[in-house]
Amino acid sequence: MDDLQRREPTDGELIQRIAVGERTAFDELYRRYARAVLGLALRRLGDRGRAEDASQEAFVAIWRSARTYDANRGSGAPWLYAVARNAITDGLRRTPEPPVDVPDGPGREPDPSERAEDAWQAWRVHRALEVLPEHERPVIELAYWRGLSQSEIAESLGIPLGTVKTRTRSALARLAHELDGELE
Amino acid sequence: MSTRPPDFDELVGSDVESAERERLQRVHDLLVAAGPPPELGTRLSTAPSAGRRIGHSRRRAAILALAATLGAAIFGVGYLVASSDRPSTDRVVAMTGSGGASASLEIFEADKAGNWPMELRVDGLGPSAGGGLYQLWLTMNGELAALCGSFLAERDGSTVVPMNAPWKLDDFDGWVVVEQGKQLPLLST
Numbered sequence: 001m002d003d004l005q006r007r008e009p010t011d012g013e014l015i016q017r018i019a020v021g022e023r024t025a026f027d028e029l030y031r032r033y034a035r036a037v038l039g040l041a042l043r044r045l046g047d048r049g050r051a052e053d054a055s056q057e058a059f060v061a062i063w064r065s066a067r068t069y070d071a072n073r074g075s076g077a078p079w080l081y082a083v084a085r086n087a088i089t090d091g092l093r094r095t096p097e098p099p100v101d102v103p104d105g106p107g108r109e110p111d112p113s114e115r116a117e118d119a120w121q122a123w124r125v126h127r128a129l130e131v132l133p134e135h136e137r138p139v140i141e142l143a144y145w146r147g148l149s150q151s152e153i154a155e156s157l158g159i160p161l162g163t164v165k166t167r168t169r170s171a172l173a174r175l176a177h178e179l180d181g182e183l184e
Numbered sequence: 185m186s187t188r189p190p191d192f193d194e195l196v197g198s199d200v201e202s203a204e205r206e207r208l209q210r211v212h213d214l215l216v217a218a219g220p221p222p223e224l225g226t227r228l229s230t231a232p233s234a235g236r237r238i239g240h241s242r243r244r245a246a247i248l249a250l251a252a253t254l255g256a257a258i259f260g261v262g263y264l265v266a267s268s269d270r271p272s273t274d275r276v277v278a279m280t281g282s283g284g285a286s287a288s289l290e291i292f293e294a295d296k297a298g299n300w301p302m303e304l305r306v307d308g309l310g311p312s313a314g315g316g317l318y319q320l321w322l323t324m325n326g327e328l329a330a331l332c333g334s335f336l337a338e339r340d341g342s343t344v345v346p347m348n349a350p351w352k353l354d355d356f357d358g359w360v361v362v363e364q365g366k367q368l369p370l371l372s373t
Contacts, residue, residue: 026231031231034231035224036221038222038224038284052227052228056232059231059232118217125221126218143190145219146370156314158314168195173204175214176207176208
């Protein structure tokens with residue numbers, strides 16, 4: 001019950017704590033955003049090694065820029081996105097290799113605004129996934145990115161089919177809550 | 185490698201009121217559009233040290249690699265003197281997967297009996313959700329054809345495991361890593 005009542009610090013609160021040098025806040029922010037930042041870097045740079053470099057640069061930039069964050073001007077996620085995106089772009093400028101955008105799918109190439117929108121949405125979704133509890137995350141990953149049916153997930157995880165369905169719906173509802181801004 | 189999106193109706197069932205159903209459908213669409221988040225791998229498993237410059241890690245890595253190479257060369261001369269029967273590398277096969285997972289399969293020269301000793305290095309692939317085994321297969325025309333070994337992945341996603349293939353490798357056209365009992369390649373050439 002205590003776990004349910006304890007409120008997690010918002011991203012903005014973590015950034016404010018980072019601004020005064022609190023390392024634990026930085027670690028927590030990293031846990032929440034590491035995969036989102038790497039995903040953004042991979043989308044922008046294509047190459048895994050350069051994307052890892054850019055991710056690390058992005059978090060250093062977040063650490064250094066935290067004092068510039070103004071909670072009155074918006075929540076933490078857009079600020080983090082902007083800082084990370086700028087750091088990744090800076091990295092791109094320093095290394096003259098041609099940028100490679102990961103294809104979004106077959107058909108025509110998306111225009112820059114569509115790519116930016118896609119990148120932002122992916123960023124938000126990947127961040128939101130970090131809120132899923134350990135027992136819910138696998139059902140989402142197996143369903144969406146391993147292509148397993150609900151029955152196959154039940155078999156793979158060794159849990160009843162009904163539990164898979166319950167956890168899936170709960171996870172989607174949790175993500176919907178986290179992504180409320182995207183769903184408006 | 186793309187995976188077919190799951191069937192939304194199968195995921196949420198039919199007993200959800202329409203407003204909530206619509207909300208979950210939009211989450212579903214966002215998940216499909218976003219694709220899988222990448223695995224962090226060993227290097228990004230922890231936050232960078234914030235008090236010092238961490239950029240140019242590849243250059244630093246290159247310097248370290250050079251030092252390691254020199255060290256390995258010195259060691260290698262001694263090792264070869266002491267052990268001249270170590271098999272030499274025949275070929276190295278690269279595999280990639282979704283979410284940034286990758287693998288390098290070093291295949292050593294076959295022994296007299298025709299066994300190919302190998303070393304599989306996997307990065308970005310953690311333990312399977314069900315705790316099951318991963319398997320390395322040779323493929324032919326996209327089908328699993330010959331099993332070359334099973335392994336469990338380390339929690340940090342980086343695993344090195346020796347294997348052996350008692351097959352005529354040129355009879356096959358690819359390599360994949362799958363979860364035991366599954367057909368879907370997690371890593372492939």
